[in-house]
Amino acid sequence: MLPTWIYHFSRLSFTLLSSICPTHSSTLSTNNAFPTMDEQRVERIFDDAFGAHLRDTPKDELDVWSQGMALIERVKQGLETVAESGDKGLFGQAFEDFAWERVPLSTTRDALFHVFEILDNHELRAEFDDFLNAPLDTEEQQATARAALCRITGLPTTVKERPNAEQLRAQVLAIIEDVQVRWKDQPEKLDLFLTKFLSLGLKEDQAAAISELTVAAASEPDLVESLEKMHSIIKQEHDEL
Numbered sequence: 001m002l003p004t005w006i007y008h009f010s011r012l013s014f015t016l017l018s019s020i021c022p023t024h025s026s027t028l029s030t031n032n033a034f035p036t037m038d039e040q041r042v043e044r045i046f047d048d049a050f051g052a053h054l055r056d057t058p059k060d061e062l063d064v065w066s067q068g069m070a071l072i073e074r075v076k077q078g079l080e081t082v083a084e085s086g087d088k089g090l091f092g093q094a095f096e097d098f099a100w101e102r103v104p105l106s107t108t109r110d111a112l113f114h115v116f117e118i119l120d121n122h123e124l125r126a127e128f129d130d131f132l133n134a135p136l137d138t139e140e141q142q143a144t145a146r147a148a149l150c151r152i153t154g155l156p157t158t159v160k161e162r163p164n165a166e167q168l169r170a171q172v173l174a175i176i177e178d179v180q181v182r183w184k185d186q187p188e189k190l191d192l193f194l195t196k197f198l199s200l201g202l203k204e205d206q207a208a209a210i211s212e213l214t215v216a217a218a219s220e221p222d223l224v225e226s227l228e229k230m231h232s233i234i235k236q237e238h239d240e241l
Contacts, residue, residue, distance in 0.1 A: 033176050036184065045191055049198040061156075068154020071127055078119045091115050098149060100161040105136050105145055128152055164233055171230045178223060193217075206234065 034042050054062065075091045083090070094111035097103045109132060116125040125132070131152060134145035150157060175197065183190035196213055203209040210231045217223040 033173060034180070036180050041191070045194050045198065048191075048195040050202075053199075053202050064151065065154040065156075068152060072153055074124060075115065075119070078121060078124065079115065082120075083118050087118055090118070095153065099155055099158050100165075101158050102161055105142050108149070109136070109145075164236060168230070168233045171226070171233055175223070175226050175230065178226065182220065182223065207231065210234075 037045075072091075072095065079088050079091055090111060094108055094115065097111075098105075098108045112128060112132060116128070119125070128149075131145055131149040134148055135141045136145055146158060149155075176194070179190055179193055179197075183193070193213065193216065196209070196216075200206055200209050200213075210227060214224050214227050217227060
């Protein structure tokens with residue numbers, strides 16, 4: 001079984017670093033995507049989907065990711081404690097916008113300044129100083145600042161969000177929700193499908209991996225149609241790169 005922190009990193013990967021898209025998958029969360037499953041079962045699925053890949057990742061990289069993840073959680077928990085209801089999600093939104101390159105770095109920095117004004121925690125703010133104090137006047141300076149915030153938060157890189165990203169997220173979530181209802185009385189079949197589905201992004205030949213899932217779902221025509229639709233969206237995204 002995955003050590004707890006690696007498990008939670010794999011959950012973060014699912015949320016921000018896509019197991020379906022080539023890079024990020026921002027709106028999916030394990031709480032929303034697996035409402036019918038207990039934590040231990042979801043953990044086993046993620047272990048099967050991501051465990052071998054994560055164990056092959058150099059320890060120093062995993063250390064950066066786990067430290068960044070812990071820091072993110074500290075900020076989020078701090079906001080949950082002291083922020084007004086409308087501000088509790090400020091950091092999460094700022095981080096998501098940064099990861100997807102939706103906004104200029106100056107906007108991300110302003111959002112983080114606001115977060116730390118609310119938190120009034122100088123020790124926590126200091127963790128972000130390399131980004132908050134970085135100049136942003138030139139492209140080179142912006143690249144340095146972006147790399148600093150990636151390192152601080154444990155994010156390997158940022159990626160420009162594609163026009164059809166929301167369409168893909170919706171399709172992925174629809175499939176995950178569908179199979180949980182469809183195979184609720186066939187737990188082994190469900191868990192095996194989800195394991196293969198979640199690990200699609202780790203496959204060099206995604207088309208072949210999706211085809212394998214389609215064959216496995218051959219007796220479920222509407223599920224096959226959903227998988228083919230997802231494949232079409234992914235192919236469209238790749239063709240536009």
